[in-house]
Amino acid sequence: MPTPDTLIAHYLDRLRLASADLPAGSRAELMQDIGAHLAEKVDAAASEVQVRRVLDELGTPEEIVAVAADQSGARSSASAGGGLAYDVATVLVLLLGGFVIPLLGWIGGMAMLWNGPRWDARHKWAGTLIWPGAIILTLVVLTADHRTSGRLGLVVVTGLAVVVAGLVVGFVYLLRAARSHR
Amino acid sequence: MTELRRGTIAFCVLALLDERERYAVELVDALTGNHALAAGTGTIYPLLSRLREEKLVASTWQESPAGPPRRYYRLTASGRRSLEAFRGEWEQFRDAVDQLLTQGAS
Numbered sequence: 001m002p003t004p005d006t007l008i009a010h011y012l013d014r015l016r017l018a019s020a021d022l023p024a025g026s027r028a029e030l031m032q033d034i035g036a037h038l039a040e041k042v043d044a045a046a047s048e049v050q051v052r053r054v055l056d057e058l059g060t061p062e063e064i065v066a067v068a069a070d071q072s073g074a075r076s077s078a079s080a081g082g083g084l085a086y087d088v089a090t091v092l093v094l095l096l097g098g099f100v101i102p103l104l105g106w107i108g109g110m111a112m113l114w115n116g117p118r119w120d121a122r123h124k125w126a127g128t129l130i131w132p133g134a135i136i137l138t139l140v141v142l143t144a145d146h147r148t149s150g151r152l153g154l155v156v157v158t159g160l161a162v163v164v165a166g167l168v169v170g171f172v173y174l175l176r177a178a179r180s181h182r
Numbered sequence: 183m184t185e186l187r188r189g190t191i192a193f194c195v196l197a198l199l200d201e202r203e204r205y206a207v208e209l210v211d212a213l214t215g216n217h218a219l220a221a222g223t224g225t226i227y228p229l230l231s232r233l234r235e236e237k238l239v240a241s242t243w244q245e246s247p248a249g250p251p252r253r254y255y256r257l258t259a260s261g262r263r264s265l266e267a268f269r270g271e272w273e274q275f276r277d278a279v280d281q282l283l284t285q286g287a288s
Contacts, residue, residue, distance in 0.1 A: 037227070039249065072232075
């Protein structure tokens with residue numbers, strides 16, 4: 001038989017999953033508010049039935065998230081103009097900043113990425129790992145090339161093509177993720 | 183109908199906060215008490231977030247006498263203006279709809 005604690009933990013897990021696509025700030029706030037609501041409504045002595053009633057009254061996590069998505073859509077469309085410029089600038093600085101000012105340019109792009117309101121933690125980590133990933137892959141390709149010195153050109157060309165394609169896919173992914181939250 | 187409810191519920195929240203500041207569970211209880219808010223009371227939280235974002239309400243966390251801290255909401259000056267504007271529009275709208283509904287019934 002589930003205890004009140006496991007019922008609540010299960011509900012919050014569902015809410016966390018359902019809200020994965022909300023902007024990170026809205027999501028954190030929603031989790032906090034629902035957590036506070038449950039803490040208020042359910043005391044230590046609550047029975048299973050009482051907890052189930054409280055959860056029923058709240059509605060399903062999916063239902064709450066649908067309204068949250070609606071509301072944050074209404075909110076961000078008001079500032080859509082600035083949003084697009086910021087998202088594109090972030091991706092450009094992240095992609096090319098390192099060429100203009102080595103390392104510092106890339107760090108600036110990272111700061112913009114982590115401050116961006118339309119990326120959640122998953123996108124931010126992906127964006128963070130794109131360049132390190134590309135550099136490691138390039139090194140792997142170059143050392144592999146060393147070992148198979150007979151067929152020099154082919155390995156380098158395919159390897160670098162994969163790296164460039166990976167970069168393009170990564171940055172397109174970031175732009176699309178941002179667009180879906182504008 | 184849910185759209186109509188949701189659109190007006192924001193102003194019901196503002197009206198409740200016009201009396202005094204309240205925490206979220208109090209708002210939920212008041213709204214469900216008079217059936218303004220039906221099932222799915224959790225949807226009040228995204229709504230409160232939006233009202234706060236639009237600076238129509240402000241909130242502060244406060245200790246509760248017993249139990250976990252509560253986020254208290256209060257009306258801001260622009261929230262009060264927005265509520266006043268809605269009161270006027272709502273009266274006109276309600277009268278117009280009432281008139282049409284009673285015409286249809288007779």
